[in-house]
Amino acid sequence: MAEVKSAEFKKASGRALRDEKLQHSLEHVMEHFVGARASVIENDFGDENWEAMRTRAAAIKQSTLEHLDYYLDMVDRSVRRNGGHVYFADDAAQANAIVLDIAKRNGVKTVIKSKSMVSEEMGINHILEREGIEPVETDLGEYIIQLAGETPFHIIAPAMHKTRQEVSALFQEWLKTAPTQDIKRLCVYARDALREKFAAADMGISGANFVVAETGTVCLVTNEGNGRMTTSAPRIHVVLAGMEKIVPAVEDLALFLRLLPRSATGQRITSYNTFVGGPRAPSDEDGPEEFHLVLVDNGRLNLLRDEVMREALRCIRCGACLNHCPVYRKIGGHAYGWVYSGPIGAIVTPPMTNMKVARDLPYASTLCGTCKDVCPVKIDIPRLLLHLRHKVAEGALGERSTTWMERLFVGQWHGAMRNRKALEGKANLGRLLTRPFARGGKVRKLPFAPMVSGWTASRDFPAPAPRSFARLWREELAHDNAHPNGTEQG
Ligand code: SF4
Incomplete structure (x- = not known):
């Protein structure tokens, strides 16, 4: 093969x-x-x-x-x-x-x-x-x-x-x-x-x-x-x-x-x-x-046996999903690493070859849905991509689908989102840590490769505002928006 x-x-x-x-x-x-x-x-x-x-x-x-x-x-x-x-x-x-x-x-x-x-x-x-x-x-x-x-x-x-x-x-x-x-x-x-x-x-x-x-x-x-x-x-x-x-x-x-x-x-x-x-x-x-x-x-x-993935076999290889895909249009066909590329390649390559080797392909999509709209046999490609992502996340590869760093961040995020004070505290910490790297409202290059620097490897990160919205509200806006009967609007 x-x-x-x-x-x-x-x-x-x-x-x-x-x-x-x-x-x-x-x-x-x-x-x-x-x-x-x-x-x-x-x-x-x-x-x-x-x-x-x-x-x-x-x-x-x-x-x-x-x-x-x-x-x-x-x-x-x-x-x-x-x-x-x-x-x-x-x-x-x-x-x-x-x-x-x-x-x-x-x-x-x-x-x-x-x-x-x-x-x-x-x-x-x-x-x-x-x-x-x-x-x-x-x-x-x-x-x-x-x-x-x-x-x-x-x-x-x-x-x-x-x-x-x-x-x-x-x-x-x-x-x-x-x-x-x-x-x-x-x-x-x-x-x-x-x-x-x-x-x-x-x-x-x-x-x-x-x-x-x-x-x-x-x-x-x-x-x-x-x-x-x-x-x-x-x-x-x-x-x-x-x-x-x-x-x-x-x-x-x-x-x-x-x-x-x-x-x-x-x-x-x-x-x-x-x-x-x-x-x-x-x-x-x-x-x-x-x-x-x-x-x-x-x-x-492998596709036929999976009731969700089966519809991928309807493909008549017209290439329309490739031509319309914003990802394929930037990276072309060879990056996908096997015979089929673009949206159809992203859904058939992992089950037809090796889920572990092709694990990144289902993520090579913005899920914009254009591939589904142009497919002459109406394959719901975004749904199948999500199905494969779920499989990876559910441990179909026999291993954890996330790194320890991702789990740490998500754990912190989870804690912060459940507590207002913790959220403000974490936001202030983020503001402090990114300040040395911010220029002109953008963070262009974060350190600590590859754990943190990945965020700015191919795009700029907006620098956090000097004051959080909550603080701005407390210090300036709350007073201006005070309701005559004593309650705040918003
Ligand atoms: S548009 Fe549909 S039929 Fe054409 S290559 Fe893509 S998946 Fe196959």
């Missing part, structure tokens, strides 16, 4: 915030996605219709999840009826072993891949390389990050953090192309390099946006045509799909194919919607000879 680096979340976030180039890219690209989505929804449907579509989509996905065993069985039978093979993998290691076995049995030397987040979870490229099989990403963004040796920065725009200069430098290094800043030229370079790979590959690995239970059809939504090449040119096609990708019927796609591109990129429809029904039939002129569908759990059952 891909390494989980979520324990580094705070440090990585700090690095991202200090990276000016990254901040510029994030603001520019996110703003484009947000604007395009809003205008296409308004022009095509209006709020009321869009809301009704989201409600229906949420209901379809939720009911499929509630009866997942039934639909998994239906997928199995449908794909076999079409002449394909179905596998169920408990985890990344098992899924990798299945793919490797298919590749070795068929003497595969080169594998072309279209975008698949499940394959990122599995870390399959390293596994294939280790066995002497060349994996080649064919989605342009994925190809760029493969050359750079990085992981996707965003669910739908994996290389959005790369400038054209950086892409040009990568192509010069790996493809020996001439330097250029012209994006079209860079695309031509990539296309030329990939065309050779498409022609040579024995196996194509794709993801799946949807798997239709009643027909066994795999639906892929892409903009570059690479998905269609991957699924049709090589003699073997392997689909890697999370087991939550199932929709019951082909009719359901009419709804999801309206919701997905509009939510993701603000497009009415993506350039290529590919429907794969299995291996080539005897009457077909082309298409793969073998078709394999690998349905992957890899932690999804």
